[in-house]
Amino acid sequence: MDIFKTIDKLYENNSCEREELIYILDNLDIESKRYLLEKAHKTRMKTYGNTVYMRGLIEFTNYCKRNCVYCGIRAENKNADRYRLTIDEILECADLGDKLGYKTYVLQGGEDPYFTDEVMVEIISKIKKKYPENAITLSIGERSYESYEKMFKAGADRYLLRHETATKKLYEKFHPNASFENRRKCLNDLKKIGYQIGAGFMVGLPGQTNEDLVNDLMYLKELEPHMCGIGPFIPHKDTELKDEQAGTVENTTTMLALVRLLLPNVLLPSTTALGSIDPLGREKGIRAGANVVMPNLSPTTVREKYSLYDGKICTGDEAAECRKCIENRINRTGFKVEVGRGDNINWTRR
Numbered sequence: 001m002d003i004f005k006t007i008d009k010l011y012e013n014n015s016c017e018r019e020e021l022i023y024i025l026d027n028l029d030i031e032s033k034r035y036l037l038e039k040a041h042k043t044r045m046k047t048y049g050n051t052v053y054m055r056g057l058i059e060f061t062n063y064c065k066r067n068c069v070y071c072g073i074r075a076e077n078k079n080a081d082r083y084r085l086t087i088d089e090i091l092e093c094a095d096l097g098d099k100l101g102y103k104t105y106v107l108q109g110g111e112d113p114y115f116t117d118e119v120m121v122e123i124i125s126k127i128k129k130k131y132p133e134n135a136i137t138l139s140i141g142e143r144s145y146e147s148y149e150k151m152f153k154a155g156a157d158r159y160l161l162r163h164e165t166a167t168k169k170l171y172e173k174f175h176p177n178a179s180f181e182n183r184r185k186c187l188n189d190l191k192k193i194g195y196q197i198g199a200g201f202m203v204g205l206p207g208q209t210n211e212d213l214v215n216d217l218m219y220l221k222e223l224e225p226h227m228c229g230i231g232p233f234i235p236h237k238d239t240e241l242k243d244e245q246a247g248t249v250e251n252t253t254t255m256l257a258l259v260r261l262l263l264p265n266v267l268l269p270s271t272t273a274l275g276s277i278d279p280l281g282r283e284k285g286i287r288a289g290a291n292v293v294m295p296n297l298s299p300t301t302v303r304e305k306y307s308l309y310d311g312k313i314c315t316g317d318e319a320a321e322c323r324k325c326i327e328n329r330i331n332r333t334g335f336k337v338e339v340g341r342g343d344n345i346n347w348t349r350r
C-alpha cells in the first residue's frame, strides 16, 4: 500500500476500508501527516469554507450518578466540590451568551437526577421563549427515549453524546455498571426523534490501540452524526488513571483530519481538552479540519469545579474575555468566526 495514494482515495471517496485506515495510522510520518492535514483542510474548504462556528458552553451541574473511570466528576470522587446552577442562573448565562452574540447554547452536565424531564423542559422552554432563534444543544448523558422526546418537543435542537470508544471491551473497562449497547441505542433514539446528534471519542485512553481508533472511525462513518467531539484523554488527579499518559496533540489532530475526510459535512469541534494539553492545541485542531469552538459561558465561580480532567484552560476568564480570546486566535490562524446557529449543511429546519 502507498500511504499517499490511500489518503488520496480517502479524499476522493470520503470512505475507506478498515485495513486502509489501519495502514494510515500505523505508517503516518511527518510528510504523510502534512499531506493528510492538507487534504482535510481542502475538504473543509469545500463544505464550510474557512468558517469556525462558536457555541456558548454552560456547564450547569457537576453532580453525576455515573462512575466513568477517567472522569473527575464521577459519582465516587469524594473530593469533587459539587454544584448545580439554578434555573435563574442558567437563564443569566443564556442572556450573557446572547449579548456576546452566541446563537447556540450547549447545556452540559453530569447525569444529575435533580434535572428531571420536568425541570429540563422548563429550562428549555424558558430559553426558547426568550430566544426563539437560538439553538439549544444538550449534553447530559443517557436518558430514556421518552425523556429525549419531551426535551425535543420543548425545543431542544441538538444532543451531544460521545460514544467514548467503539470497542466494547474498552468501553466496559472504563464504564462500570454501564452498557455499551445502551449508549449506542441512545444515539439512535436521538437521531430518530429528530435531533442533530453528536457522537465522539477520546484519543489516548490507556490501552487504546490503532485498531480501537479505527473502530471509532468505522462506527462514525456508519452512524453519520451531524457533529463529532474528539479530544485527548487527560488524567484527573482523583481517579485511578491519575498516573497514566495523556493523549497527544499529534494523535488527536490525525483523528480530526480522518473524521473530516470520512464525514466531510460534519461539525467538528476543536476541543477545550485539546487546548489544555497545548497552548496552541485548538489552533492545531482547526488546521486539521475542525470548524467549531465552544467557549465557556459558565459563571467563573463554578468553572474550576467542572473538572473532568486536570489542567483545564480558561477557568478564570470571564465569558466576554473567552469570546474575544477565541475570536483572536481563530483570526490569527487565518479562519473567520461565524456567530450564526451553524447548523449542519445537510440539515433542514423543522
Ligand code: SAH
Binding pocket: 070, 071, 072, 108, 109, 110, 111, 139, 140, 141, 142, 160, 161, 162, 164, 201, 202, 231, 232, 233, 234, 235, 236, 273, 308, 309
Ligand atoms: N454526562 C455527559 C457529558 C459528559 S462530559 C455525557 O455522559 O455525555 C463531556 C465529555 O468529556 C465526555 O463525553 C468525555 O468524552 C470527556 N471527558 C471526561 N473525562 C475526561 C478526561 N479525563 N479527559 C478527557 N476528556 C474527558
